[in-house]
Amino acid sequence: MAEEYAECLLGNKFHENCPGCKVDQMKRLRRGFPFSELLTVWLIVLCTALPISSLFPFLYFMIGDFNIAKKEEDIGFYAGFVGCSFMLGRTLTSVFWGIVADRYGRKPVILIGTASVVIFNTLFGLSVNFWMAIITRFCLGSFNGLLGPIKAYAMETFRDEYQGLALSAVSTAWGIGLIIGPAMGGFLAQPAKQYPSLFSEDSVFGKFPYFLPCLAISCFALLVTIISLRIPETLHNHKIDDDASSTDESFDTSKVLSHDPESHTVTERNEKSSLLKNWPLISSIIVYCIFSLHDMAYTEIFSLWANSPRKYGGLGYSSADVGSVLAISGFGLLVFQLSLYSYAERLLGPTMVTRISGSLAFILLSTYPLIAKLSGLALTVALNCASVAKNVLGTSAITGLFILQNRAVRQDQRGAANGIAMTAMSLFKAIGPAAAGIIFSWSEKRQDAAFLPGTQMVFFILNVVLALGVVMTFKPFLAQTQH
Structure with a gap:
């Protein structure tokens, strides 16, 4: 094993008071499937993913209730700004949280992230106007910086043979959160209208019709925060180079050991190497960004498209109808990722999985305008099958890029990377x-256009972005770490 070889070179020394060393020892002694660690990672990621897109099924109606859109066709315009405020906040703080994770540990950042969901997601559900909704979503994004550290944590707390599964669990929970979140939003929003026998119009859920789904997610986040208090820290509080130089003078202290989880070979990387000059890392991040742009745009468009009236090319679905479709998609994604993804990744490699998933998603997305022409049982079956397949393919592509990113750097750079x-x-x-x-x-304003009328243009633009991502998975653009 790479760890055994590395330990031999480092003089077989462990620091008694180092949490990272304790985790390494635990990994070496552990036998069997790491179910509890996998479940913990899965719950933490699910907690942070649920609020990201849970608003989309009811956002159309929420913007309408704020009375800020002068015309029905303008609702999508204002909905976009509420939808993007979370990611804008996270954009401004993600590097900061990564640096904090590398300096002070993964666990503090994880705890802050889960606690932020409890506070700001609850406040979002109590929003009384457009600006309160934007501000609470922005704050939620600003403090929710745990996705990067949890990927580093997943790589560091699992043995080599389970690291692919660990990162698959991250992307699976992330993907399911982006599906189950909207499903919860769809089922639980406007409860006084959907379930009048259970909720009164005069109750808090009648006065704040979008509070119930936010409250449910916040309660789950509180439970996850309590669970996270017990997770171990994985960051080493000492420099490996000090040990190496004290036990072997010939060991180059400007370099540190790393290993390839697939080949189990130990290699050396320059300690002073800049992350921005690490092309295998940067190229995988760029491709990741393109696929993420597509996935987020698809998530919002799917709900807006399903909620919008038939006269505009939509499906005329209620928020509960959208929730049903997304719940089925979440179950399908869970089954695939836990049963088939690891096998596909070992057989084809992460790059090929990303490439094939993107290509198949391109073909599938082209059929969506045709699905809108169906009705009844045919529409229900076609839409559910397409939604399951699209989310499975999207999450599989993202998982492959997660693996490439974390294999491109060593442990003390993973948080920042x-x-x-x-x-x-x-x-x-x-x-x-x-x-x-x-x-x-x-x-929606160009229903009679000669070229790609109505929502056909939306899905065409989504496919252009997706095609760009697929093309970028080929050499010479996408590079992989050489060992």
């Missing part, structure tokens, strides 16, 4: 909802 990835991704995801809302609103 994932922080850079989060900043760049959040910027693109901030653009996604705003651009998607504007384009969707514009498409």
Whole structure:
């Protein structure tokens, strides 16, 4: 094993008071499937992903209730700004949280992130106007910087043979959160209208019709915060180079050990290397940003498209109908990622999985305007099948890029590297909802256009972005770490 070889070179020394060393020892002694660690990572990521897109099924109605849109066709325009405020906040703070994770540890950043969901997501559900909604979402994004550190944590707390599964769990929970969140939003929003026998118009849920889904997510986040108090810290509080130089004078202290989880070979990387000059890292982040832009835009457009009236090319679905579709998609995604993704990644490699997933998603997305022409049972079956397949393919592509990013750097750089990835991704995801809302609103006003009328233009633009991402997975653009 790479760890055994590394330990031999480092004089077989462990620091008694170093949390990272204790985790390394635990990994060496552990046998069997790491179910509890996997579940913990899954819950933490799910907690931070749920509020990101939970608002989309009811955002159309929420903007309408704020009375800020003068025309129904303008609702998508204002919805885009609320949708992007979360990602804008995260864009501005992700590198900061990554640096904090590398300096003070992964655990503090994780705890702050889960606690922020409890506070600011609850306040968002109590929003009484457009600006309160934007500010609470912005604050939620600003303090929710744990996705980068949790990926580093997942790489550091699992043995080599389970690291692919660990990162798959991150992307699976992330993908499911982006699906189950909207499902909860759809089922629980406007409870006084959807479930009048259970909720009164005079109750707090009648006065704040979008509070219940936010409260449910916040309660879950509180539970996850309590669970996170017990997770171990994985960051080493000492320099490996000190040990190396004290036990072997010939060991070059300007370099540190790293290993390839697939080949189990130990290599050396320059300690002073700049992350911005690490092209395998940067190229994978750029491709990740393109796929993330597409996924976020798709998430908002899907709900707006499903909620909008048939006369505008939509499906005329209620928020509960959208919730049903997304719940089925979440279940399908969970089954695939836990049963088939690890096998596909080992067989094809993360780059090929990303490339194939993007290509198949391109073909699938082209059929959406045709699905809108269906009705009844045919529409229900076609839409659910397409939604499951699209989310499986999108999450599989993202998972492959997660693996490439974390293999491109060593442990003491993973927090900052994932922080850079989060900043760049959040910027693109901030653009996604705003651009998607504007384009969707514009498409509804061009129903009689000669070229790609109505929502056909929306899905065409989504496919252009997706095609760009697929092309960028090929050499010479996308590079991988050489060992």
